[in-house]
Each structure stands twice: as structure tokens, then as C-alpha cells.
Amino acid sequence: MQILEYSGEELEDVADGFLMPVIARARPDYRGRVAFQELDEALALTQWRHQGQMSVVRTDRMAAKSSADDLMLFCVYMAGQGRIRQHDRVVELAPGTGVLNETRSRYERVMSTGARCLSLHFSRELLPLRTAEITDCCARSMDPASPAMQVLSSYLDRLFEVADGLTAPQRLDAGRAAIDLLSMALRDVTPCVPGGDGSAGVLLDMMRTHVRNHLADPELRVEELARRHHVSVRQAYTLFERIGTTPGAYLREQRLLAARTMLSDARYARLTISSIAATVGFLDLSTFERAFRRQYGTTPAGWRREQQSRKGRPR
Numbered sequence: 001m002q003i004l005e006y007s008g009e010e011l012e013d014v015a016d017g018f019l020m021p022v023i024a025r026a027r028p029d030y031r032g033r034v035a036f037q038e039l040d041e042a043l044a045l046t047q048w049r050h051q052g053q054m055s056v057v058r059t060d061r062m063a064a065k066s067s068a069d070d071l072m073l074f075c076v077y078m079a080g081q082g083r084i085r086q087h088d089r090v091v092e093l094a095p096g097t098g099v100l101n102e103t104r105s106r107y108e109r110v111m112s113t114g115a116r117c118l119s120l121h122f123s124r125e126l127l128p129l130r131t132a133e134i135t136d137c138c139a140r141s142m143d144p145a146s147p148a149m150q151v152l153s154s155y156l157d158r159l160f161e162v163a164d165g166l167t168a169p170q171r172l173d174a175g176r177a178a179i180d181l182l183s184m185a186l187r188d189v190t191p192c193v194p195g196g197d198g199s200a201g202v203l204l205d206m207m208r209t210h211v212r213n214h215l216a217d218p219e220l221r222v223e224e225l226a227r228r229h230h231v232s233v234r235q236a237y238t239l240f241e242r243i244g245t246t247p248g249a250y251l252r253e254q255r256l257l258a259a260r261t262m263l264s265d266a267r268y269a270r271l272t273i274s275s276i277a278a279t280v281g282f283l284d285l286s287t288f289e290r291a292f293r294r295q296y297g298t299t300p301a302g303w304r305r306e307q308q309s310r311k312g313r314p315r
Helices: 008-018 060-064 131-137 147-165 168-186 198-213 222-228 233-241 247-264 273-279 285-296 300-312
Strands: 002-007 023-026 031-040 043-051 054-058 071-079 082-086 089-093 098-102 107-111 115-123
Touching: 002 008, 008 023, 008 031, 008 054, 031 147, 031 168, 031 247, 043 147, 043 168, 071 147, 082 098, 098 131, 098 147, 098 168, 115 147, 115 168, 147 168, 168 198, 168 247, 198 222, 198 233, 198 247, 222 233, 222 247, 233 247, 247 273, 247 285, 247 300, 273 285, 273 300, 285 300
Parallel strands: none
Antiparallel strands: 002 031, 023 054, 031 043, 043 115, 054 107, 071 098, 071 115, 082 089, 082 107
16 A cells, blocks of 8 residues: 655645646645555555645646546545536535546546545446446436445445455455446446346346456356356357457456456566466467457566566656
């Protein structure tokens, strides 16, 4: 966990370092504290506390320069009052409110009081919704009293407390579970997000969880996944269409995400590339290397070197 205390004059630099570039304004008496938990390269949980009024704006020009990762922010406001504007929608913030925002569009946040919030930031590709659905969910208030929102808030709060004690694969799994809970909570926000038949949604969630829990099983393929859940292969494809992908693509994505996490973690530095590939279910090294390069634009060895170099530089 990284912890930093800062003044209003340092607010822009802190936001740039932990989240995204913004133009920030704060009163002279403003004081803030941020604690950062990295769950994966593309997934992190941050706790913000501040005293005093403040405002941040992400301009159209800043949004146009958004990184390829296309960062998403989901915040749960535990205390404080203010408002958020995006896509010509305004959300009034109050304790318990949850709000999703995207970095690819202009964004404004004004806090009229001190505040405390938990912020989940992640790559857009991790949220299993279509682009239009994600944008339509942004800057809409999520009811604190809804069961899905209560479960999500409690989970994020607990995850923040225990993340230091988790291994890298456990942090990744926990972060992915948070994304799944967010996806469920977003169904209450706008009818654009598919809810569909409840039993089908539950079955899809079970299959996705099974994939994440059995990545090392080399026998796990689309046919085997369907067999274990007593559905046809055709039905498995229909279920995964609900989140805009196929069973095979989802399985490959999860294996590559797990491998990327291990390659980024110093605790696995002594493991060979082939050992990591086998750990996430790739028995053929060349197949793993081709898939990794296609997904991330570099080789597994190249990714490992890049992460070691980046973490070796002073922050």
C-alpha cells in the first residue's frame, strides 16, 4: 500500500500520479490523504480523504489524449457532498452514492465539503459491457439502498483492508470479482445494461467464476466448460454473447491476465516463462508467446523486463 498526504497546491500532481491528468482547484486550507492498493497492472483501489472544498476538471483536450488503456473510475462516496458532471448529466453526491466515470470524455467534480471515498480504477476492457452501455452508465447515481450497491460497497471496503495480505493471483481474482459486482450493480442504473433472464445471468456468472478458478487446468476448453455446467456448446456461446465475447476468448483473456500479473510480480521472478505459461494453462510455450504478443504487443520476457525496470526506478 502506498500512502501520501498532500496540500491543495499538490492536488494536480497527486491526481496525475494516481489517477489521471486534471485541472484542480482547492481552498488554501485544503488537506488530503490518498492510500493506493494495486491489484493488477490495469486494476487498482484507492482510498481518498480530504478536508476543505475542491474541484477538478478533465478537459476535452485531456480526454482526447487518453491512454490506450482507457481508464474507468468507479467511486463510492462514504462521506461528503458535491456533484459530478459528464455527458451533460449531473450527479449530486451524498454518503453511499456510487458513480462511474470514463476518462475518454470531459469530466467535472466539485466537492462543497470534505469527503471520503473509495475509487476503483481499471481498464475499460475489463468491464463486460459494450462501449455504448458503459458510456450510458457514466455519471448516473447508483442507489445506496439497492442490495447490489450495498454488497459492492462492503466488498470494496473490505478488499481495501485485506489487499496487502493477498498474493498477486489472489489480488487479481479479488479485483476481477469487484468488476463482476460492479457489472451487476450497473444493471440497476439504466435499462441499456442487459439484465435478461435471471437464471441465465447466474449460469454465466458461474461459468466465468469457474474459468478464473481453474486457469491451470489444461483440459479446460469450451467443450469441457459447457460439459461441466450441463449446457451445450451452442448455449455456452449464447451465454457469453451477453457480455460481448466468446467462451474461448474469455478463457484466453483470463489466462493471459493471470500470466501478466505473475510476470509483473517480483515474487515470481525465479519462475521461467514456460513455468508461468503452464501455471495458467498453456502447455505449449510458443502458443503462449504468440497469444501474449497479440494481446499486449510484446513478448512475455519483454513485459517482465519492462516491469522490472519500471519498478526499479524511484517514484
